[in-house]
Every structure is written in C-alpha cells, then in structure tokens.
Amino acid sequence: MPHLTVHALESQIDGHESDLIARLTGAVTSVYGERARDPVVVRLVGLAVGRWAVGGVARQEVAPTVTFAIGEDAFTRTDGPRTTARLVAAVTDAVARTLGEHHRDGTVVDLVATRADRTAVGGRLVSDGPGSEADGWRDRVEIEALRAEFTDAAMMNDHDRLASLFVPDGVVRIPDAGIEAVGRDGIRGLGRRREAGFDVFVQTAHPGVVTVSGDTATGRACLSEIIRLRDGASHLNYAIYHDRYRRTQEGWRFAERAYEIRYLDSTPLAGGPVGSVADHGRPSPPPSPRES
Numbered sequence: 001m002p003h004l005t006v007h008a009l010e011s012q013i014d015g016h017e018s019d020l021i022a023r024l025t026g027a028v029t030s031v032y033g034e035r036a037r038d039p040v041v042v043r044l045v046g047l048a049v050g051r052w053a054v055g056g057v058a059r060q061e062v063a064p065t066v067t068f069a070i071g072e073d074a075f076t077r078t079d080g081p082r083t084t085a086r087l088v089a090a091v092t093d094a095v096a097r098t099l100g101e102h103h104r105d106g107t108v109v110d111l112v113a114t115r116a117d118r119t120a121v122g123g124r125l126v127s128d129g130p131g132s133e134a135d136g137w138r139d140r141v142e143i144e145a146l147r148a149e150f151t152d153a154a155m156m157n158d159h160d161r162l163a164s165l166f167v168p169d170g171v172v173r174i175p176d177a178g179i180e181a182v183g184r185d186g187i188r189g190l191g192r193r194r195e196a197g198f199d200v201f202v203q204t205a206h207p208g209v210v211t212v213s214g215d216t217a218t219g220r221a222c223l224s225e226i227i228r229l230r231d232g233a234s235h236l237n238y239a240i241y242h243d244r245y246r247r248t249q250e251g252w253r254f255a256e257r258a259y260e261i262r263y264l265d266s267t268p269l270a271g272g273p274v275g276s277v278a279d280h281g282r283p284s285p286p287p288s289p290r291e292s
Contacts, residue, residue: 002028003041003114004091008064010046012099017044020098024066027090031083035138063106064095072113078215079249084111139212142252143245147221150254151205159191166254167246173258200228200273208241215247216255228269236265 004024006013013020025040050058068091074080088109096104146165153162163184166172172181172190181190194201208221220240227235239262244255 002032002036002039003043003069004028005043005045005067005069006064006095007045007047007052007067008099009052009059009062010048012064013044013046016098020044020094023094023098024091027087027094030090031086063103063108064099065108065110066091066095067110067112069112069114072115075111075113078247079251082249087111136212139217139247139252140210143210143212143217143219144207146245146252146254147205147208147219147241147243150257151203151223154191154203155201157191157195159188159195162191163188167248170254171256173256175258176261197229198227199230200226200269202226205241210245217245217247217252219243219245226269228272232268234266234269236263236267236269237261238263 006020006024021042021044024042025037028040029037049060052059052062054062068087070087074083074087077083088111091109092104092107095107150162150165153159153165166184166187169183170187172187173179179190181187203223203225205221205223208219210217210219220242223237223239223241225235225237225239227237229235240260242256242258242260245252246255247253
C-alpha cells in the first residue's frame, strides 16, 4: 500500500491539489501498473512561510519533499534497484510538472521501507491481509506470459528473443533426445539447428501449475507438437516442460526447461505448410476461364 506525503509551502500547493494528487498516483501506476491505483494514499502538507527553514534561515521558496513509504520487499527483490529508480524518477517528474520545473533539481524523495507486520489498516496488519496473495497472483501471471513468449519466439524462429527469456546460465534439456543447451549462446544455437532441421514445426502450449517461493519458482506446462524433419521423418509429441524460474531485474526468466515426452507418434504427417501470414487476407485470384 504506497503512501506518499508531500511537504511544501502552502502557497506552492494551493490550487494545485487535484493535479498533484493525480500525477503522484499516476507515477505509482506507471511503475506498478493499474492494479496499484486503488491502494495509493497521497497526503499534502502545506506549511506557512516562515515555518520552513534551511541552515537556520526561513525560506520564502523551497523545493518540496516527498516521503514515499512502500513495502520493504520493494528493496529486497532482485529488481529492487531498477524499480526504486523508476519510482523516484516518476515522483520527481510529477512534482516538477505540477509545481514548476524550477523545483525539479531540488525535489527530495525519501523512500521508506515498511514491514507488513508493522503496518496496519483498520486494526489489521497488512501481513494478515490479501496483499501477499495478490503479489503471488501477479507473479503467476508474469510467469505464464513468459511461457507464452517462449512458444511465440520458437514458432517465429526468433532465436535471439528466445535466448533472452533465460537467465545467462539457463539450461534447456531434452533427455529423450540427448540434448542439453547451456547459456544463452547455447540456447540460441539450439534454436538455429532446429530451424535448419525442421520443415514443419507447430507447438501448442497449455497453462500449467506454478509454485512461487520468493525470487524463484517451479512449474510444469503441457504441450503438443507437430514436427516434420527435412529428411522426411515425422513426430506428433505430447509432452511436459518441467521448469525452474528466477526473478531478475528484467522480470521472471527461465533457469531451466526440461522436456519430457509422454506420447510419441511417428506416423508420416499427411499435411504441410499452406502459405504464411503475409498471404493472410489477400483476395483470391479470379477463376480461370475453365473454372467459370
């Protein structure tokens, strides 16, 4: 539950309350997404001239200060430095755009870590509330998006993007085929060899289970594949990915994907490619005289 308290001279805030509140709330959602909008609390504290002094001298004009209280996990997560830097920049921008660009360089933003077991709302500790559950669901959604990105990159033969979905020391294992690719270069090379050796490749993945534990997670995803090699061999696979995930500054990434085949049919495929997406939606050619 983000809490922002702004201290400024009353003359600076007066008339800008609604705009400042909206911009500060928008600063939080720009980093955490719209899901964070409702819990954001903004308090504007205006001080009379003569009640704000620096170096023992009362100031007629002074840059605002913002105290931003957020959960301590924002600092301990692996992407903490990146997230806090974005928050500071967004909050400073909100203040400068509302109260004047001349305040940008002097605006102070203090990020204060709050413990869920020491913060309460309505007489109930935040640690006992639904917040942690919401974070868990967010992690699961992000991991599911990661798995979808994997399938898309594989289908599009985008080997660089596929490799980027893994941590630098990530691994792809296919024990049934004696394959192991280690690191992003190894995974990129595996994708290129697959593209060179496959004439047809279609992968359909289905959502699976995910268990999150802090900055790591495990999961399984079920999938089916239709494959025809350039030497004519065919495969219809029903398989499971056994996954390990790791939270990074770029978000969740694969630490390992291990491929287990549960069913294999090597009957020759009857079908084949019928064009590309570039052909989709083009008008059909006019019928030949013999067809009309």
